[in-house]
Each structure stands twice: as C-alpha cells, then as structure tokens.
Amino acid sequence: MSNPTAAATASATGATCWSCGARTAGPAPFCTACGAVQPPGQVDHFARLGLERLFEVDMTQLDRRYFDLQRQLHPDRFARRTAREKALSQQQAAALNEAYETLRNPLRRARYLARSLGVDLPDEGRTIDDPELLMEAMERREALVEAATPAQVEQLANDAAGERNDVLQSLSALFAATDKAAIRAAILRLAYLDKFTEEARARRFSMVRAEP
Amino acid sequence: MSYSDKLIDHYENPRNIGSLDKGADDVGTGLVGAPACGDVMKLQIKVSPEGLIEDAKFKTFGCGSAIASSSLVTEWVKGKTLDEAGTIKNTDIARHLALPPVKIHCSVLAEDAIKAAIADYRAKAGKKVAGAEGPKTGEVPAAAE
Numbered sequence: 001m002s003n004p005t006a007a008a009t010a011s012a013t014g015a016t017c018w019s020c021g022a023r024t025a026g027p028a029p030f031c032t033a034c035g036a037v038q039p040p041g042q043v044d045h046f047a048r049l050g051l052e053r054l055f056e057v058d059m060t061q062l063d064r065r066y067f068d069l070q071r072q073l074h075p076d077r078f079a080r081r082t083a084r085e086k087a088l089s090q091q092q093a094a095a096l097n098e099a100y101e102t103l104r105n106p107l108r109r110a111r112y113l114a115r116s117l118g119v120d121l122p123d124e125g126r127t128i129d130d131p132e133l134l135m136e137a138m139e140r141r142e143a144l145v146e147a148a149t150p151a152q153v154e155q156l157a158n159d160a161a162g163e164r165n166d167v168l169q170s171l172s173a174l175f176a177a178t179d180k181a182a183i184r185a186a187i188l189r190l191a192y193l194d195k196f197t198e199e200a201r202a203r204r205f206s207m208v209r210a211e212p
Numbered sequence: 213m214s215y216s217d218k219l220i221d222h223y224e225n226p227r228n229i230g231s232l233d234k235g236a237d238d239v240g241t242g243l244v245g246a247p248a249c250g251d252v253m254k255l256q257i258k259v260s261p262e263g264l265i266e267d268a269k270f271k272t273f274g275c276g277s278a279i280a281s282s283s284l285v286t287e288w289v290k291g292k293t294l295d296e297a298g299t300i301k302n303t304d305i306a307r308h309l310a311l312p313p314v315k316i317h318c319s320v321l322a323e324d325a326i327k328a329a330i331a332d333y334r335a336k337a338g339k340k341v342a343g344a345e346g347p348k349t350g351e352v353p354a355a356a357e
Binding site for chain 2: 123129131134135137138141142196199
C-alpha cells in the first residue's frame with residue numbers, strides 16, 4: 001500500500017498518507033502524522049462531518065463542524081503549497097460541501113440515509129400512484145390557488161409546516177426501527193410538503209409584490 | 213434553453229382544464245405524481261356507451277412542460293377508443309412538444325396519467341359487469357334461458 005497512486009485513490013479511511021506513508025486515521029481531511037491534506041475518498045457524509053449516523057441532526061453542531069472544516073480547507077491556506085495539495089484541498093472542500101448540503105436539508109438527508117438502507121425511492125422520471133398522498137397534494141395545491149389573501153396563504157403554509165414537523169418526528173423513529181416501507185411513505189410525503197412550502201412562499205411573494 | 217411554439221401554446225392556452233365527476237360510472241380518473249419534483253397530475257376521461265372517449269379534462273400542478281404534456285394528451289385522446297388512447301407513448305408527447313431532455317419525465321407523467329385513467333374506467337366497468345352478471349346463490353338469471 002506504499003504505492004502513492006493506490007493511496008490517492010483509496011478510501012481516506014485507513015488509507016496510507018501519500019506524503020509521509022503513515023496510516024491515516026479515520027475520515028479526517030489531514031494526515032494525523034504529518035498534517036498533509038488527503039484525498040477525500042468515499043467517506044460517509046455523517047463521518048465526514050464527525051456526526052453520528054442518525055436522522056436527527058443537531059443543526060448547531062453540524063454548522064460548527066462544517067465551518068471549522070471549511071476554514072481548515074480554505075484556499076488561502078494552500079496558496080503556497082504544492083499543486084497536488086491545492087488540488088486535494090479543493091476536492092476535500094467540494095466533498096465537504098456536498099456532505100453539508102445533503103445533511104442540512106431534511107429531505108435530502110432522509111433520502112441519503114434511506115438509499116443506504118436499500119429503500120426503493122422513485123428517482124427523476126419515475127411516477128407514483130399513491131392515491132391518498134396525491135389527492136392530498138392536489139387538494140392542498142388547489143387551496144393555494146384559491147387563497148385570496150397573504151393571510152390565507154400563510155394559514156395554509158402553517159398547516160403544512162405543522163404536518164412537516166410531524167413527518168420529521170416520525171422519520172427519526174422510523175429510521176431507528178428501520179421500517180423501510182414507512183420510511184419510503186414518509187419521504188414521499190415530505191417531498192410533497194416541501195414542494196408545497198416552496199409554492200406557498202412563491203405565491204405569497206407574488207401577492208405581496210402585487211400590492212400597491 | 214428554448215421551448216417550442218407548441219409547448220408554449222399548450223402552456224399559455226391549456227386545453228381542457230377542469231374536472232369530471234369522479235364518482236360517475238362513465239368517468240375514469242388517473243392521478244399520478246412525480247415525487248422527485250413534487251408534480252401532481254389528474255387526468256380524467258368520459259367514455260361513451262360505444263367505448264369512445266368523448267371528453268377529457270386535466271388538472272396539473274407542476275412545471276410548464278407537465279402542464280403542456282397533460283393538455284396535449286387530453287386533446288389527443290378525444291374521439292379515440294380506450295385501446296387507441298392506451299397506445300400513446302411518452303416519446304410521442306415529447307417529440308410533438310419538442311421537450312428538452314431534462315423535461316422528458318413530464319411526458320412520462322402524462323403517459324402514466326392516461327393509462328391510469330383508462331385502468332380506472334375499466335376497473336369500474338368491470339365491477340359493474342361483474343355485479344350485473346354475478347347472480348347470487350339460488351338465483352337463476354332470466355337471460356340464461
């Protein structure tokens with residue numbers, strides 16, 4: 001494993017440092033022995049941010065870890081380093097951003113965890129015919145179209161936000177119990193609630209803007 | 213990304229927006245969704261006693277391509293038999309509207325919606341036929357003589 005090419009392509013976890021040859025410990029972006037920046041590797045998003053692999057995430061902790069790592073990977077710190085270190089730090093920063101964006105958004109986080117459990121989620125281009133969920137989504141969207149004042153829109157948005165909270169609560173328990181069918185159903189519901197929230201915001205914005 | 217004139221026309225002047233009576237025996241309803249983008253589409257057909265689609269309505273909450281795809285399908289199916297309507301492919305819709313590659317999934321939604329509406333109508337009609345032809349024990353159907 002002293003071959004530098006192998007080390008550069010291997011997973012960061014337990015790989016050998018390309019610079020000093022030491023076994024680098026864990027998913028840290030830097031070698032624990034010599035401090036050289038390592039290739040990002042295929043590290044789990046939670047591990048990359050030093051978080052437990054749970055649906056429930058402490059947002060303050062997530063932000064703190066992210067900004068701390070982002071500072072360590074800032075391009076200014078690599079301005080006078082070798083081209084290789086510059087390139088690796090950029091790859092690390094991109095992987096860090098991807099992990100952070102995924103974990104910060106509950107829907108993306110849920111999808112990420114669900115996929116790793118082997119839950120069958122419909123990707124782009126796949127359709128579903130769950131009548132109860134779709135009827136509910138349809139009625140909600142119709143109500144939004146019929147809402148005449150910003151206050152009515154806000155009421156609908158609040159109802160959706162309340163339901164969304166319930167879904168997020170239930171997801172924590174469902175992931176703990178690895179209930180795949182219920183996880184799938186909850187994620188689909190969350191996707192529609194998120195979409196509705198986005199549409200309600202746009203509708204409210206256009207109403208407020210249209211006011212004289 | 214530029215959209216075709218046909219697509220813009222269907223989006224700006226959608227045909228057959230509305231609802232038919234979901235509970236009516238001669239109406240089939242297809243309700244489908246694409247959870248990846250949060251779209252939801254309802255497509256309904258009214259079938260004549262001769263088995264022709266005499267009316268079609270849709271309601272779609274989604275992007276312009278999804279609205280145009282469902283509008284086009286309602287226009288296409290009118291006057292067709294259920295079998296003919298069932299042969300509509302998403303590729304036909306995508307080609308007619310010149311959908312850009314990232315919007316092909318909208319045409320898939322429309323194809324699935326018409327298929328679901330046909331299936332719903334057939335399930336209703338099948339139930340009705342089964343109910344009419346399924347004699348209760350001890351009953352002798354008069355027509356059997």
